[in-house]
Amino acid sequence: MPNTQYDALIIGSGQAGNPLATALADAGQRVVLVEENLLGGSCINYGCTPVKAMLASAERAHQLRTAADYGMQAQEPAVDMAAVVARKDEIVQAMRNGVRSNLTQERPGITVLHGHATFVGPRTVEVLLAGGKTQQLTARKVFINTGTRAAVPDIEGLQEVPFLTTTQLLDLKELPEHLVILGGGYIGLEFSQLYRRLGSRVTIVESHRQLLEREDDDACIGLTRVLEAEGVEVVLGAKVRKVSHKEGTYTLTAQTAAGERRIRGTHLVVATGRRPNTDTLGLGAAGVQTDEKGYIQVNARLETNVRGVYALGDVHGGPQFTHISYDDFRVVRDNLLRGKRRSAKQRPLPYCVFTEPQLGRIGLNEDQAKEQGVSYRVATMPVRTIGRAREIGRTEGFWKVLIGDDDRLLGATVLCAEGGEIMSMFQLMMAGRLKYQQIQDMVLAHPCWAEGLNNVFTQLKRP
Template sequence: MPTSYDVLIIGSGQAGNPLATAFAEAGRSVVLVEENHLGGSCINYGCSPTKALLAAAERAHQIRTAEEYGIRSTEPEVDFPAVIARKDALVQRSRQGVRENLTQEHAGITVLHGHAAFTGPRTVQVQLADKTSREIKAARIFINTGTRAAVPELDGLADVPYLTTTELLDLQELPEHLLILGGGYIGLEFGQMFRRFGSRVTIVETGRHLLEHEDDDVCAAMQEILEADGLEFVLGAKAHHVSRNAEGIITLSAHTQQGERRLRGTHLLIATGRVPNSDKLGLNTIGVKTDEKGYIQVNNRLETAAKGVYALGDIHGGPQFTHISYDDYRVVRDGLLHRRWRSARQRPLPYTVFTDPQLGRIGLSEAQAREQGVRYRVATMPVRTIGRARETGRTRGFWKVLVDDQDRVIGAAILGAEGGEIMTMFQLVMMGKLKYPQLQNMVIAHPTWAEGLNNVFSKLQ
């Protein structure tokens, strides 16, 4: 006989977990099914572990460059297994925190470990880890199963021990030469990280620029910064074959505008994007529609085509960021529990690329403004002109801010130290609909990074 609950959540990501606790606190019976580790991508193979490794790489860089500040130092010795062990401890602590929150701190939540697939309307069959199965019915079902690494169709790849970001996070030996296929934010973060650990790094990208959604000047500045750190780039390259010889050397062959390139390395990271975990959920059984890539189609309330079934987080496509997944939870929570619906389409999209320096982005880029026919002016400022930058030696990058014909900020790209934090200041400015002269005349504590808000508009064009 089926077991009935008020709410069934498939996947314990950054939308599913808080939604489970919110419904439980509202007196609903909740069952959450997770096939892998609790916590979703952010805790297990995304934000938390990668930022822990980036912090270790930054420490190595600080030691390596200490003499620039008058501190005598030697080349840092990277104990890579110890770096990974620290990351593992942080991840394990987060997993345990999620488990305690779901199973001990909130009554009314049942956690099952297994694979869930639809067998009928509002009905799923769960294949549990102990090889038994359970049929579950629920009035409302929320799909929060996320994505996995996309693996391109590349001749020879099946015969090569390639890495995705998930496997790379568990590597115990430091690569001598890491080849990275993909020049998006994932490839750049891992590329700089491993370069600072001591690996040689080559990034191969099909586009003519890095970070395809950014303006050309931002991409060019990012590339210049990373090249100064020792990363190698092969842009406009279409990889077509990969092989590995008896000595373990991997050869990646690519067509480029300059001719055929054969790139050799000891390890290969595939960082060419993500694909949704929607293919084994039995969605066709209940009429849930997906697009050509497998992402679940939803309306502004995150409802699917099946009555009572919602899709949250990366599984429905669009920007794949933890903070967007968490806002999906808020949209559904406020709508279903408090009857205050708002559109999941009409919200800001802040994000940060955690290279050093960071790239913080909010609002429109120049390309987007032109495409939408928005009249704008642009202000740019080199980071080196900020007093705090000169004092700390963190002078790389520039600020770029767009204002409309009413003098309001409509977008910002902050490539510089603490770029994500500074970008959030501009997000607050945009939410408050402040005009840029108010920022120019605001009294800001000296010496802080925020003083750039006084100065960036001095050369507004």
């Protein structure tokens, strides 16, 4: 078995590993990247890109269905699910090709291998290549970027039925008649609205008392009302005890506050969380430590307990967002290549749920501020008061801001059309440490969504 030595070995072609490979190669290092599945990681292949592409199709269907609200004749869209999936696949393939070109054609210092990597020593791995051969690789530094996969809850009968993961659902070329979604988190909500707007009957089954249990009650209730108004059935506080499948029908037996309930549908997708892809890496041979869930333990520089071995992206736990994975790359790049001391701790955490309206979040919400004992004032503004919202007929939701005793923004929750973009304006306000009075009196173009910044702070009060 040949042993090949490199300066850097990257396991996994995700949103942290790919840019790190190019940065290291540009710095003159010999880099090898090993990918077991598809180049591009979860974001490109079965996360952000495909889901948002299909959400765009669902939005067009919704516009046809609601055209009468804008003075035009409404019609029920004739959805060609195979064409929806084909459009998604074309976008994904183009981005995947871009990753391959960037790694293999534009950077001669990078070697890409397709296969499964297993540690046989602290900085040595054995790669089972796609053709069945094996190759041993040794590097001065190793970077693990293997991501996560769908977690399957321990429910009687679930492993015996042909349920779908969210990845498999994205490739389904026939529209489900009745889609049951097990899990009411961010992923489950986006899929619920997507398939409801395309024409499926949709039921969300969530074990907690509300959707998005980490959000304030007003955000959870507001988004639940939006989904229910579009025809999504939401079953809360439902502890599923058993799943069965017979003659094309799934049956979920759940315990609810009202007693036992049976929920039936033609398709079942499990969206109850993720688990790290670490169990087949042979981390024990490298001495790399994980927590009880299998996530790799790292310090502020993303280095594991083994010197020279790093973990980037979802595989080390914490918030699982593409932009956080990409920032992991920047942390490692700056520490190793630019002589800067940069930490992965205490960084901003912006995120957005891409329902319509979107839910954008930055900084503290009220629950978090109370838990941390942070003094704050709060103001909530209904979206319907914004001129832009009334003009284009997108009046659902609210903006909520938390202001500290120093008159600076502690956090914002934005349930609104273009909520992610608006949230980013609040993030810039926080990054610049601007006081709310500076934004309140700023001249902003009319009639833009941003005008709401002039008004949202007017009703500040103690909770």
